[in-house]
Amino acid sequence: MWVSAGYSPVGELLFDPASRAEPAMQLWLLCFLTFGGAFWCTVRGQGQGAVWLLGLQTAAALGALATGHDGSEGVLLCVIAAQTPYFLPSRRATQWVVGMALLSAAVYFATLPLETAVPTAALFTGFMGFTAMVARIQQREAQGRRELARLHTELKAAQVLLADREREQERLRIARELHDSLGHHLTALSLNLEAASHTVTGPGEEHVRRARTVARTLLGEVREVVSSMRDGPSQLGPSLQALAQGVPGLDVHLQVPDKLSINDPVAAQSVFRCVQEVITNTLRHASAKNLWIDVVSTEEGGIQVHARDDGKGAATLKPGAGITGMQERFALLGGKVELRPAGGQGMELVAWLPARGDDR
Template sequence: MVIVTFGRGCAGGPGDRVDRMRRLGPDVLAGAFVSALAVAMGALVVFDRSIADGLSAPRWVWAALFAAFLLAQTAGMWWEDRLPDRLVRACFAAQVVLAPVLVLTAPTAGWLPILLVFTSTFAVYRVSGSSVAVIVAVFTCCVGVSVAIRGGRISEIALIASIYGALQVASALSVTAQLRQARLRRELAVAHAELRTASALLDDSSRADERLRIARELHDVLGHQLTALSLELEVASHQVPGPAREHVVRARTIARDLLGDVRATVGEVRSRTPVLGESLDRLVAQLPEPVVHLTVDPDIRVDEARAVAVVRCVQEMITNTIRHANAEEMWIEVTADPAGALSVSVRDDGRASADFEPGHGLQGIRERIEGLGGTVTFSVDRGFAVQATVPAP
């Protein structure tokens, strides 16, 4: 069994640990900062009497609303992968409603509108650009109303509302740019995987064509000449008298043996099958993301149809993981039983919904494998997994 890891540093080594810190650091630190800042602001409003006295709602009511906002923010930010999508959308809707309510009912907490900035930034992940623009506009108006409630002058209202409006716009544009870069990286990784697959299959096809050409040349040229030589020696053996006949007979035997060796070599060259492990190595090598752990039985030999099916299915799973799962690592294992049946297992550690509907790519995997008489199962368990079995031809 050969196990090879491809990606941004070998798993478990220093490079991988540094890479994990680099990948997780910005998102985790930003999320922790937002959560901690939100908790601190809520605590100040509740426990600072000078601010609490300015609340337009009972303190316990405001505290309950803030707790609900904090719960919705935490669920949407930290538990998104574990919750149903409709519940995540409900958490976002709760944030959009509760954030301006909290700001308007605590007008003396001048720094509280930062909650609106957090919420409008989070909106970029959840709704369209036009919806984000509406949310930013409404939140900016809420900031102005909050300043007016506490008796601010027109100039102060305009200035503070403009500042928070600009903060929201800047944050939303920054996140939009980051999401666009992430999308472009995914598209590049998908194109890279597709190109590597095409290259691997083309290499296999080119080698197969070259083997067939060599086999034909051996059979048509060398085989024909050896056959003619053997016939000539057969005739000569009946016409040469005396001791020379023994040498002619020996030469005829050698020619026949050589012709048999050529035919055996031609048959071996024609029947030689692609090395599946090499094709999969070329497919996942230098893949920018995710980190791929490839395990292939080195003794596997398959016909061209099964090799193409397995390579195409693995490629589809890689592109599916890159597009949808946001996975950091992926495990691919290909084994064969004594009868020659193949077992292909692919899983990742990314996002996966238990109520997923197979798209065109997964349907294509099923059709390819079932077309060869095999079976495919899809499952969700700490990521997405595919188990395929391809019988021997």
């Protein structure tokens, strides 16, 4: 649209040397190039200083419109109208578009004959309203997709946690059955063999002694199995992989060792919630296409979560409830969470937990 608005005047500047000396054409060219540069900076800046850049675009478009010949530069105002819903609140965006319509109408009436100014002003005012409305609808639809993706991630996290809880309950049930049934009978067998060893003499005494030793050994092994089943480490790999798969609108590249396990269930829950919060925040705020998450064991035996995205980032960051809760959760376990924002370069997070027990 920018190129189409400058097609005729630029052709005149190229093929009519006399027009290059006209102050109006020189001013038009300055405004035209200023608009293009401001628009490029707005897009590349991903919202950084957008209001000032929109103001510069508006001034440049009105300047090009005032110094042009046929009013076709009004298409530049339509480009601005399409940007306002993305960078301004709804009411302010509407006021901006109405202001551009009034100013452009004034320019048309001042520079064009009345019979031309009226339909031209009406035409471009309609175009501005239409582009702003379509952009607003598209923005709401994009927000709806992001919210749906966030809810999808939370639902998947709940499903993963529920599956882990069911596996844990089944493991505890089996442990109780082993302890209450097999352990009870082995204890009774061991006691009976102990009593028999004091009454049996002759060739059978050695066999009773061996049977008693085997019963004691088996009882000890059953107790070890029951203990390991009750206090077994949480396998984070499958849970995190299930959480990261199929996130709508975001490619999550998760790297986690298959055998990564954490003995402390509170620490395992904290790491899981950290990854969930990173995915949710990226969906809601980053406007990113890719998210890289690495969960690794440190040389000291702790756990580290490193995440970064290719979104818009931020020059400064004010942590919300989710990030603050994550920092508090890690601090209670002796760890920490660091955020490294960078405007236009995505967001980076590093979370660390110290070694606890036999975590590996």
